[in-house]
Amino acid sequence: MPFDSTGKISFDDIYTEPDPRAYFGTLGRVDYQIPQLAKPYFTKLIKEYRAERGVAEPTVLDIGCSYGVNAALQRCDATMDELYDYYTSPDARTLDHEALVSADRHWVRAHEGSDDIRFIGLDNSEPALTYARSAGFIDDAIHADLEREDPAPEQQNMLAGVDLVISTGCVGYVTERTIARIARGARPWMAHFVLRMFSYDPVATRLAELGYETAGIEGVFRQRRFTSAQEQSQILDTLSSAGVDSDGLETEGWLYAQLYISRPAGAARQLACAMNTVSPQ
Numbered sequence: 001m002p003f004d005s006t007g008k009i010s011f012d013d014i015y016t017e018p019d020p021r022a023y024f025g026t027l028g029r030v031d032y033q034i035p036q037l038a039k040p041y042f043t044k045l046i047k048e049y050r051a052e053r054g055v056a057e058p059t060v061l062d063i064g065c066s067y068g069v070n071a072a073l074q075r076c077d078a079t080m081d082e083l084y085d086y087y088t089s090p091d092a093r094t095l096d097h098e099a100l101v102s103a104d105r106h107w108v109r110a111h112e113g114s115d116d117i118r119f120i121g122l123d124n125s126e127p128a129l130t131y132a133r134s135a136g137f138i139d140d141a142i143h144a145d146l147e148r149e150d151p152a153p154e155q156q157n158m159l160a161g162v163d164l165v166i167s168t169g170c171v172g173y174v175t176e177r178t179i180a181r182i183a184r185g186a187r188p189w190m191a192h193f194v195l196r197m198f199s200y201d202p203v204a205t206r207l208a209e210l211g212y213e214t215a216g217i218e219g220v221f222r223q224r225r226f227t228s229a230q231e232q233s234q235i236l237d238t239l240s241s242a243g244v245d246s247d248g249l250e251t252e253g254w255l256y257a258q259l260y261i262s263r264p265a266g267a268a269r270q271l272a273c274a275m276n277t278v279s280p281q
Contacts, residue, residue, distance in 0.1 A: 006172075006197055007234025008255075009227045015125040019100050020067035023128075024087035032224040034168045034257055036080040038193050039073045040278045041217070041259060042166050045191050046074075046117060048274055049164055057116040058163040061142075061182065064170030065121030068132030075119065075137060076111045104135035120158060122146075122182075146178040160185040165192075169223060169257065172198030176206035183210050189263040189271070193221060196250070197238045200260045207262050215272035217259035219280070224255055 004010045014023045042060075049058055062070050072078055086092055092100065121138040123129050129141040142155050151159060159182055167174070171194045182188070187210070194200050204214040226232040232253065239246045249256045261272050 003231070003234065007231065007238050008197075009231050015066055015123075015128050018097055018127050019131050020069075020128075021087050021092065021100075023067055024084050027224065028084040028088060030224045030227055031222075033080055034193055034221060034223040035069050035073055037221045037280060038070065038166070038168050038191075038259075040280065041191060041275055042070065042074060044275055044278050045164060045166070045189065045261075045271075048271060049189055053163070055163060057118055059118040059120060059161055060164045060166060061120045061122060061159070061162045061188070062138070063122050063165060063167040063174060063178065063182070065119075065123050065132060065138065066125065066128045068119070068121055068128075068135065068137030070166060070168060071119040071121070071132070071137040072108075072135075074115065074117060076107060077115075101131070101134050104137070108136035120162065146181045147175060150181060156185065162186050162188045164188050165190040167191075168193045169195060171195075171200065171203060176203045179203050180206045180210065183207060183212065187211070187264045190261065191275075192260050192262070193223075193257040194260060195223060195255060195257050196220070196244050196246075197235060197242060199242065200258075204260070204262065211264045212262045213264075213266045213268035214260055214262040215268040217261065217272055218276050220249060220256045220258055221280075222254045223257050226253055226255065 002010045011026060014026045017023065046058055049055065065071065072083065095103065119138040120140045120142060121129055121132050122142045122144065124143065124145045126143050129143050132138045133141045140158060142158060144151055144155055165182060165188045171192050192200065207214060235255065236246050236250055239250060261268050261275060263271055
């Protein structure tokens with residue numbers, strides 16, 4: 001596999017398949033787990049938003065949603081291990097595309113009413129978005145590259161109704177340009193898991209100009225194992241250049257992320273304190 005400019009392996013090819021079988025088959029081999037670790041924090045974020053704003057069915061935008069994994073974990077109360085086991089199983093491998101979509105839609109319908117959340121997925125992979133919506137993991141999709149251009153009018157209308165924004169690893173590839181374009185409308189609350197090789201400061205600075213406050217959550221979160229000694233060496237160099245101490249973390253063979261909360265009205269620290277009570281899974 002090729003490397004990107006950070007020294008990290010590029011998995012671009014698994015995001016352009018018509019369904020998520022290659023995604024789970026590939027990422028399972030490197031113990032990709034950040035969506036599972038993020039799940040209780042997103043659950044807490046949604047709970048806090050409901051309590052404060054009185055919104056029974058909040059709308060959540062997942063940036064870089066790919067096949068709707070974060071939505072599936074929330075909507076179906078699933079685990080990453082369950083998804084890995086299912087999509088790599090002999091039964092799933094033998095299904096044709098339409099049968100796989102149908103099975104997923106049945107699974108989602110079986111969990112209808114368990115939690116009232118509306119999910120919108122934002123991604124630049126049309127095949128991944130199409131699957132996520134067809135399977136019922138997400139309710140709507142925005143296929144756009146907001147790094148390059150403003151959202152189209154119909155996309156802006158969807159963004160104007162967003163209550164919460166989440167992401168698990170896209171910040172760094174997605175920058176403050178995308179985040180600011182999303183924040184200009186409804187001023188949603190945000191929770192971003194950011195790999196330690198990337199600084200959240202440019203995003204926090206741009207959001208501050210829009211009236212946001214940002215706070216970090218305690219601890220670090222494993223994203224996945226390195227694919228090779230070469231990838232690890234390159235990432236350690238990237239971290240060193242950024243002034244990030246990798247000792248005891250990335251030196252032990254894993255990529256790590258940190259969680260940042262951004263919200264308007266100067267209450268991010270209060271929200272971060274509430275989030276710090278979450279018990280990681």
